[in-house]
Structures are given as structure tokens and as C-alpha cells.
Amino acid sequence: MMADLSTLPPALVVDDEPNIVELLAITLQGMGLAVIGAHSIAEAYARLGEATPSLCLTDLRLPDGSGIELVRRLHASHPQVPVAVITAYSSADGAVEAMQAGAFDYMAKPIELARLRRLVAQAVALSCPSPTETDGTRRLLGDSPVMQRLREDIRRVARSNAPVHITGESGTGKELAARAIHASGPRHDKPFVAVNCGAIPDGLLESELFGAEKGAYSGAVQRREGLFVAANGGTLFLDEIGDLPMMMQVKLLRAIQERSIRPLGSSREIALDVRIISATHRDLQEMVNDGSFRQDLRYRLDVVKLHMPPLRERLEDIPQLVEAILQRIGATPGGPPPRLPAGMLERLRLYTFPGNVRELENLLERSLALQHETFLPEEIFAVPGAAPADNAAPAPASGVAPASMDTAEAVLLRKILEQAGGDRHQAARLLDISLQSLEMRLHRLQVKEDA
Structure with a gap:
């Protein structure tokens, strides 16, 4: 629900053409806003000294300078005030420069009233955010x-x-x-x-x-x-x-x-x-x-x-990401989400994750597909590219770290095929992928049931 416009501070309209100021004032007043007009940057600064406006509409070309100067000043001193610039078609580059300086939006001349009303409505919404608005x-x-x-x-x-x-x-x-x-x-x-x-x-x-x-x-x-x-x-x-x-x-x-x-x-x-x-x-x-x-x-x-x-620049976020991903992909109705075995988070933080968060998600999905109740860290989390730290635990003797993510995926596919008794339809269901996708992966990785 839109706020009571009558309680808002007046809108500031800056243009050296009195007819434009009058047209904008009529439209804004029809929307329930009071309007203060100014015909130059100096006059606009004087009005700003009297009161902080709820929003500002300014022409780019003014007698004593560019409207971009006003945009920058308002953006620096009153960042909560949305500013829209009015520009001719020939000065579209100026509109881009104004938005880079902090303008909320721009409007081209000749002014379309429907477009003006939408722009003002959005500016008012920014001036009076809803208390229930989510972040x-x-x-x-x-x-x-x-x-x-x-x-x-x-x-x-x-x-x-x-x-x-x-x-x-x-x-x-x-x-x-x-x-x-x-x-x-x-x-x-x-x-x-x-x-x-x-x-x-x-x-x-x-x-x-x-x-x-x-x-x-x-x-x-x-x-x-x-x-x-x-x-x-x-x-x-x-x-x-x-x-x-x-x-x-x-x-x-x-x-x-x-x-x-x-x-x-x-x-x-x-x-x-x-x-x-x-x-x-x-x-x-x-x-x-x-x-x-x-x-x-x-x-x-x-x-x-x-x-x-990239994920390698925020490795401290991995525990929170893992918890959220497992909650989304692995939680069962009425039961707790699966958890990583002890020490696995630290081992993950040794990896550079060239595929970023998507790769982390794929790792967890493959682990869950490999065994629904528990993880097999030796094969899924013996990740390549992880330089062992001085105090890092030694790699498990029971398994050899895959040479690449393709190798890790091939290991997974072989185990799933073995678990499914060679039935590719059953293997696809265990992996929660289509049979066609499974066939393509098997072909690409040259995986055979008897490997």
C-alpha cells in the first residue's frame, strides 16, 4: 500500500522552462504531491537549504551548469532522495552519466505523462519503503x-x-x-x-x-x-x-x-x-x-x-553454504538434514573450487546420490587441487585422491552402477537424473559396468 503522499516533503522540480515546471507540477499535484519549482542550479540549492525534498526531477541543461552537478550534490548529501533527470533524445549519453553519478532514472523529452507517473510512483516507493518490505x-x-x-x-x-x-x-x-x-x-x-x-x-x-x-x-x-x-x-x-x-x-x-x-x-x-x-x-x-x-x-x-x-575468496562461508545446500537437497520429511563427517569442512576449505558454489553444490549432490544416509569422504571429498596444510590430516590410506573432477565422477558412476546391479534405469533413479543424461555421462567418461 502506498504511503499517504500528503505527509511527504514537497518534490523539487528544476527546469529553466517555466512551462515544463508547470506541467510537472500539475502532474505531481494530481498524484497528491506538493511541488517546489526552481529554474537554475543556484535556485535549486537555495530550495535545498530550506527543506529536504521527497524526490527531485531536474533537467540536464540549466542556465548556470549541468543538472549532473545537482545529482551529485543530492546523492552525496541526501542519498535517500531519489533524483530523476529530464533529457532530450540527443543527450542520451548525459542520462547514462547522470545515472552513474547517482540518478534514480531518466526521462526523455517530450515528456510522456504515463511514463512520468510511473517514474514518480517508483520514486515515492523509494522515499517511503514499506515496513514489511523484505531484504x-x-x-x-x-x-x-x-x-x-x-x-x-x-x-x-x-x-x-x-x-x-x-x-x-x-x-x-x-x-x-x-x-x-x-x-x-x-x-x-x-x-x-x-x-x-x-x-x-x-x-x-x-x-x-x-x-x-x-x-x-x-x-x-x-x-x-x-x-x-x-x-x-x-x-x-x-x-x-x-x-x-x-x-x-x-x-x-x-x-x-x-x-x-x-x-x-x-x-x-x-x-x-x-x-x-x-x-x-x-x-x-x-x-x-x-x-x-x-x-x-x-x-x-x-x-x-x-x-x-569467487568461492576461493570467501572460504570462511563454506560451513554456512554447506548447511543451506544440505538442508535444501537432502532433508527428509520429519527428519534432520544430513551432516558432513567430522573434519570434512576443513578439508573442503583446502580446495580452490574452480567451479565455485555450483561445484560445491554438485559435490554434495553426488555424495548424497552415492549413499543416501552417510557420506563417503575418501572418494567424494579427496578433492583435487587441495594443497595440504602443515597441520592437515593425512589423506586416508583406503583411497587414492582422484586426479580430476571427471575421475571423481567416474568413480561415483561405477559405484552407482554396481549398486544398481548394472541396471542403468535404476542407476539413473538413484542419481536423480534422466537416463539420457546418465548415458551421456557414461559415454563421455568412458565408464563401463564391468570397469
Whole structure:
């Protein structure tokens, strides 16, 4: 439920055109907000000296300077006040610079009243957060310093509509961070749509993202909505953005700049109100340098950077992660979750985890699949790459540490096949995977039942 707007401090509107100030004032007053107008940066500073506003709308081009100066001052002195900039189409780069300086959002001239009302409603939601609003960062486990800083960064960027680009190695939880940003911001009750850009065939990407009219291409027997429209009002998460083909990069750039899309085979434009979050494990600047990614698109996506730390930089979080993973994948109805044998946590902390949290999760899942009630640490947790510490316990004499994760998986598959009496259907059920997946793994690892 939205707060009583009449109790909010007045909104500050800064523009050197009196007609624009009047138009904005009429719209905001119609939404229950009082308005203070200013026609220059100096006048805006004077108004700020009188009272702290609930929100601020400012033009970028003012007679005595740039509106970005006002954005920076408000962001530094009143970080809780959302600031949106008003810009002409020709100064879209200025809007990106303003968001990097701390602006909540931007709006292009000529002003669309529907877009203005949505923007103001989101700004008001930031000014008056609901007392029952949940912290979306709680899903990011770990109390290490690097994770505490990450959660603080997420709470900060969640107060903006600026595009966020998340970097990090595979398995670090980039989608989890994107969901935390969405859940912590004013769009938390709107859709969150995730798409892996590398998992959709090139020929289907345009229709998947932007939609298509019936008959737009061979096989289009009905109208397709598209993921942008499905995410309208909320957040669209574009994972592995580096895998996007060059032609689709052009179309995505236009959608971000114009805040509208045109479905395949349609002549109509659909207005969008979508926050874009992208992610990749690749270096976009290197891709720009080698010509495989557009510089202008990188500039649009990389407004706010967020880096996911690898697990080797927060090994102190492993106990908490293990407990949560085992609770999720191994708890039985009415019974306690399985626990690691004594000493296993310390042995895990000796490992560098090139696959990060996803690899840790896979290790625990394979262990549970190998034996439902107990773990077999000699084979599952004699992990490669673990340099023994001076005080580390010696490796068990009963088993030899696998030379690689493939070797460890092959050991697991042989034991499961032996346990299933060579029945591959039963082995797949014990592993909780499909028969096809089991066959592929057996073929890749060259595992035979009589090995």
C-alpha cells in the first residue's frame, strides 16, 4: 500500500522552462504531491537549504551548469532522495552519466505523462519503503567481508533503475544477485524474467525477446508475446550477454535507448518500463577490442558494475553454504538434514573450487546420490587441487585422491552402477537424473559396468 503522499516533503522540480515546471507540477499535484519549482542550479540549492525534498526531477541543461552537478550534490548529501533527470533524445549519453553519478532514472523529452507517473510512483516507493518490505539480499549466504560489501552494494543499486552489469566466474551466483537486486527495489512485486542469451538458437532470439506477430515467419502460427513484454514493469535479466549475436546487439541497443520494442512482423511500437540487468563471465571490454561486442551497447549495459566474488575468496562461508545446500537437497520429511563427517569442512576449505558454489553444490549432490544416509569422504571429498596444510590430516590410506573432477565422477558412476546391479534405469533413479543424461555421462567418461 502506498504511503499517504500528503505527509511527504514537497518534490523539487528544476527546469529553466517555466512551462515544463508547470506541467510537472500539475502532474505531481494530481498524484497528491506538493511541488517546489526552481529554474537554475543556484535556485535549486537555495530550495535545498530550506527543506529536504521527497524526490527531485531536474533537467540536464540549466542556465548556470549541468543538472549532473545537482545529482551529485543530492546523492552525496541526501542519498535517500531519489533524483530523476529530464533529457532530450540527443543527450542520451548525459542520462547514462547522470545515472552513474547517482540518478534514480531518466526521462526523455517530450515528456510522456504515463511514463512520468510511473517514474514518480517508483520514486515515492523509494522515499517511503514499506515496513514489511523484505531484504532481497538475504538469499546471498555468507558473512565474509566480501559478501557483506556485496549485499551493501546490492541494496544501493536496488534504489535505482540504472542498468546493472554483473561480472564473475561461472558458478558464483550472478542470477541470484540479479534476483536480490529486483527483490530489494521498488519493482519487487513485478515480474522478474531471466533469459540465457547463449541457450536460445540465433534464429529464435528476436521472436523470443521482442515477440512476433502471427505469420511473421515460417512456423509462426500464433502471436508470441516476447520476454521484454513479459517483464514489462519489472526486471529483465540477460544472462551470458556476451553470447548475443551482433545483429541482436543492435536491436537490444535500440530497445534500451528508445524504451520501446517492435515485435517481429509488426508495425506498432510497444512502450517499455523494464529494468535491464545483464551478466557474463567474459570480459566485455576485451570483446569490444576484438570486434565481437558493440562499444555503445557495453556503455549502455555497464552503467553500474557489480562483481561476484569467487568461492576461493570467501572460504570462511563454506560451513554456512554447506548447511543451506544440505538442508535444501537432502532433508527428509520429519527428519534432520544430513551432516558432513567430522573434519570434512576443513578439508573442503583446502580446495580452490574452480567451479565455485555450483561445484560445491554438485559435490554434495553426488555424495548424497552415492549413499543416501552417510557420506563417503575418501572418494567424494579427496578433492583435487587441495594443497595440504602443515597441520592437515593425512589423506586416508583406503583411497587414492582422484586426479580430476571427471575421475571423481567416474568413480561415483561405477559405484552407482554396481549398486544398481548394472541396471542403468535404476542407476539413473538413484542419481536423480534422466537416463539420457546418465548415458551421456557414461559415454563421455568412458565408464563401463564391468570397469
